[in-house]
Amino acid sequence: MNKEKDTAGMIYTLVFTILIALLAVGGIGLMLFLPEKQLTVARTKPYSVRDEIKEGDTRFSIKLPPQVRQKNISVSELEDQPYRGFEVRINGFLETDLLEHPLSGSLDAIEDVLYSRVGRESIFTITTEDMREISYEVNDGRLDILLRTPAEIYDHIIVIDAGHGGSDTGYVSGEDKEKDITLEIVEKLRPLFDGDEDIKVFYTRLSDEDIPDTARVGFANEMGADLFLTIHLSSTASGRTSMIGGVSAYYKTGDKDSERFAKKCLKQILGATEALDKGLKSGDDDLLVRLSEVPAAKVECGFITNEDELTSLKSDEYQDAIAHALYDAIKESLKK
16 A cells, blocks of 8 residues: 555656646646636737737837847748738737737737737737738837838839749650749849839749739739739640741730730830740730739730750740740839
């Protein structure tokens, strides 16, 4: 019997020791062993503090304790919610600090703010009702966060779409896929815009991923883009190798800015590549063009089923030529 008591006592002591150790770690221990109402020091389950934000503009502030410096703060965009979700991490910020000094500022562009804490780090997860960019600064013991629409920041906004991606390969010729070549052309365009402070370019994809066409054009619409460019290749109806080749551009019927933009894209590519002109065409049968609420151009840069054109389309030199041509077309189209 004494042995059984000793064993039970040892087990009790071991469990108690583990419990104390877990409590010392922080949020995880509290979450496991204390009732929900006691989770006031290190809460790991997010809860909404949206109602604690005062109405106003799109700026709000977090009062910082004296020990927190700017180096203890990091702000990043949520990968799964581009321009709609942001994460603010503050090392050394306690839940008691939040309870003593609730957030102050605005609700106008904010859908929700969730607070959570892991170890010594407090995490504010912010989601917005529309597309926003985040900026912040530390002033007089406050973290001031500003959420602005791209239109409030940049003179011109362009959305560029590399056609297809992921499981949607687009047209295929042997091992060559439309989705890869369109992305390579977009990658050639990126550095051309990097030094242009007047133009902000957003890309629907910069990797091999699945994105519905409705999301691509919806992104351009929601951004209120000045121009929406979607880059593609052509193919014969049968998908067989053929001598048919050339460049074409599509616009939205009745939209003069769209037609003007598509025409400039076609003219610039033809001048840079000496490719065959397949013409300027109505894109009303194409979802990307038809659903666009901003001036849109769909450019088909050549035929993947034409061996000579395909060889050119895969070369860095030819892709550079197309990229520079599209860059020039965009710059020209932005001129009043």
